[in-house]
Amino acid sequence: MTTLTAPLSEAPLDEGFRPHTSHWGVFSARMKDGELEVRPHAGDPDPNEIIQNFPGALRHRARIAQPMVRRGWLENGPGPDERRGRDEYLPMSWSAVLDKLAGELRRVRDDFGPGAIFGGSYGWSSAGRFHHAQSQVHRFLNTSTGGYVKSVNSYSSGASSVLVPHIIGDYEDLVKRNVSWEQIAEHSEIVLAFGGMALKNSMVTGGGSSKHVERGAMQRAHQRGCDFVLVGPLRGDLPEEAGAEWLSSIPGTDTALMMALVHSLVVAGLHDRDFLERYTVGWPVFERYLLGETDGQPKDAAWAAAITGVPAQAITALARRLHGKRALIVVAHALQRAEHGEQPVWMGMVLAAALGQIGLPGGGYGYALGAIGYYGRRYNAVPMPTLPQGRNAVTDFIPVARISDMLLNPGTSYRYNGQTRTYPEIKLVYWAGGNPFHHHQDLNRLKQAFARLDTLVVHELAWTATARHADIVLPCTMTLEREDIGGNANDPLLVPMRPAIAPYGEARDDYAIFADLAERLGTAQAFTEGRTVRQWLEHLYEPTRAALAEAGLPAPSFAEFQASEGYDMPQQDDDGGRLRAFRTDPTAHPLPTPSGKLEIFSQRIASFGEADCPGHPAWLGATNVPDAASPFVLVANQPRTRLHSQFDFGGHSSGAKHRGREVARMHPEDAEARGITEGDIIRISNERGACLAAVNVTDSIRQGVVQLPTGAWYDPVDPEEDKPLCVHGNPNVLTRDVGTSALAQGCTGQLTTVQVERFDGNLPPIQAYDPPVRRPS
Ligand SMILES: Nc1nc2c(c(=O)[nH]1)N[C@H]1C(S)=C(S)[C@@H](COP(=O)(O)OP(=O)(O)OC[C@H]3O[C@@H](n4cnc5c(=O)[nH]c(N)nc54)[C@H](O)[C@@H]3O)O[C@H]1N2
Ligand SMILES: Nc1nc2c(c(=O)[nH]1)N[C@H]1C(S)=C(S)[C@@H](COP(=O)(O)OP(=O)(O)OC[C@H]3O[C@@H](n4cnc5c(=O)[nH]c(N)nc54)[C@H](O)[C@@H]3O)O[C@H]1N2
Ligand SMILES: [Mo]
DSSP: OOOOOOOOOOOOOOOOOHHHHHHHHEHHHHHTEEEEEEEEOOOSSSGGGGGGGHHHHHEEEETTSHHHHHHHHHHHHHHHHHHHTTTTTOOOOOHHHHHHHHHHHHHHHHHHHHEEEEEOOOOOOOSSSSOOOHHHHHHHHHHSSSSSSSSEOSSSSSHHHHHHHHHHHHHHHHHHHHHHHHHHHOSSEEEEETTOOOHHHHHHOOTTOOOOOOHHHHHHHHHHHHEEEEEEEEEEGGGGGGOEEEEETTTHHHHHHHHHHHHHHHHOSSSSSSHHHEEEEEEHHHHHHHHTTSOOOOOOOHHHHHHHOOOOHHHHHHHHHTTSSSSSEEEEHHHSTTTTHHHHHHHHHHHHHTTTTTSSSEEEOOOOTTSSSTTSOOOOOSSSOOOOOOOOOOOOEGGGGHHHHHSSSSOEEEEEEEEEEEEOOOEEEEEEEHHHHHHHHHHHHHHHHHTTOSSSEESSBOOTTTGOOOOOEEEEEOOOGEEEEEOTTTEEEEEEEESSSSSSTTBBOOHHHHHHHHHHHHHHEEEEEEEEOOHHHHHHHHHHHHHHHOOOOOOOOHHHHHHHSOOEEOOOOOOOHHHHHHHOTTTTTTOSSSSSEESOOHHHHHTOOTTTTTOOOOOOOSOOOSSSSEEEEOOOOSSOOOOOOOTHHHHHHHHOTTBBEEEEEEOOHHHHTTTTOOOOOEEEETEEEEEEEEEOOTTBBTTTEOOOOOOOOBBBTTSSSSOOOOSSSSGTTTOOOSSSOOOTTTOOOOOEEEEEEESSSSSOOTTTOOOOOOOOO
């Protein structure tokens, strides 16, 4: 710890603006004349407009005002029910609903054991450190039901987070303590970004960011003469400020392109043999594959051109440009959120190794840089407040994106990271802070999976499609309705989050709901430790204060912190992490891989014997190959105007829709061939489902590709049907629910193939935000 910034408070807030933070940035808020006003943090050079979703969302009709129970569950008791998703809801008092829920938790725990409860509860919830819903639900289940079946990994990095420990070592270190934005601004000479580094993505930071630095860093690098090259289907994945050259490529083919780049280096004798010798294992095996000695197919530029759509000559020219420069290879998370998603992550490392750049400032492998705002920054030098979750007595888990498989196929086996595992039989699912009807693939299949349950419990602030499938819906507060501490380990500002308004209707904090449930289960002391919210905040803040004091820095008391506009924490050096240390001295600082080196061939992965993830990076063939029935590749990427599905009904998100529908993009020639023009409504479909969207016709997308972001709330026009049309534009009715490979079983939601037609029928109204109809009981 050397870069000690003295704590500094920002310009004082005036006229009742109170500090707050969200995953989309630090901001302040006030109520004026009954309206919420928000404004970005004064020190933020490039604020995120997503905060403008708050005002319209705060009291929107989609909010949930009181506890609700699904009629079928109330009348028939727990059990499988096809009506989930189209049933009606009846209001119930808090005390009655918590009595019922406590009884049901007790029944499942006593009759089937805690291993029949799935509490993975994946999702981003909100930014506060205490009211973090996923931490709350885990803590509750650990203290009060004897634990739960959990999920491991994320939808974000399902393939890479399993692969990287085998081949590079420390995943966190790779994404967070490796190549920083400061290094790019100062050192990089060429940045080759597969899938880009879209500002819309880095504007989002789990826990919130006080300064969005990415645009400025790319601008400074570009002005200094650094070249940016974007490979991918969308021109907008690098900002104007980067001055990037766009190599338009077919999605899902990056591994082949990277191989051809390495092949071009090798045949020209330009690969860094010393680096490969000293820092890697397995190059000779891979080189034989690359040159075609093992399978008769050299992975050369002509071969790759046919697969990727990038001309052979552009590939060889790019290889030469990369050689001899401070070159940075970036691979977006998106590339591994696809079938065989492990391959581009592995091959990106091999390309960076062949260039000999790994471990140099601004060079090497910036995996996922720019995907989220906490990558490529410094770590704080003091601990951040964190709610302890307790110990889970159940050891069973699933890879997070295998939820439908688990619910549909209990007792069957599957492969994961070298193990053969068995899906448990789940009776009750508890969700707080996530939206599987946003995040999961093949929603019609997910619906069938949820129909199998005895009970689905959801805490939500709004009537998401997940809430509409639940048996018990408990309304929770939204972040602006409660007090918290905001921050994350890679942003200096610790924020006293202050409420702007009282809770909506009967909504309660997740903590209060769990505390009352724990009371009923006889575990209140274990869950609450006797603390009020305020006492928890003080308790969680204390380690940070103590560390500041120990470092000899001003260490405000909790009361002082609470009354401030935030304090900057000291930060660690930008030291390049383990990869820099390894480069400097590979013997003293081996990587935490089996060999201690970068593994181009992994004996361990080879020993797992998976055909879909062999022992070295391999081109396993394209999986999203368009055909006559589904002639387009659909890119279902992150939305620009919101975080996932959160506040889709907010002003900024809904203002970007057209005729109420999410906007898809397609190329002018594709549109013309189908009689589609700007602003038309289109029907996007495949064998799994169909949705409507509005269309933006633009040449900033590759021909043959259609893009529809995630996050429009699932809105089935006729929920009685097996595969109802989503009239709003949720791409997850189309995506395939399969794992990346038997190694990682990650989410593959980014790409699929689809048909596109103009929709000339009567346009059904959007009903996604209307609370489910309720007959008076
Ligand atoms: N097709 C496709 N699908 C994808 C992806 C893709 O690229 N393509 N990307 C995937 C990725 S990377 C991710 S991370 C997932 C994201 O999936 P999720 O994280 O599940 O999506 P969110 O919309 O952020 O869901 C958070 C939910 O928490 C609720 N919430 C907010 N605050 C609170 C609170 O205080 N308490 C409670 N109880 N609830 C709260 C919000 O209302 C919201 O419904 O989606 C994945 N899905
Ligand atoms: N505004 C906003 N920002 C977000 C989020 C959000 O919901 N909204 N979600 C956050 C989360 S949780 C995560 S995990 C990150 C996700 O970070 P990413 O997964 O990297 O983000 P995406 O926008 O899904 O994809 C980035 C780009 O990759 C390109 N792409 C897709 N497939 C391919 C391919 O096969 N090859 C190439 N070369 N390019 C391809 C697409 O054009 C896409 O725009 O974003 C974070 N940032
Ligand atoms: Mo994510």
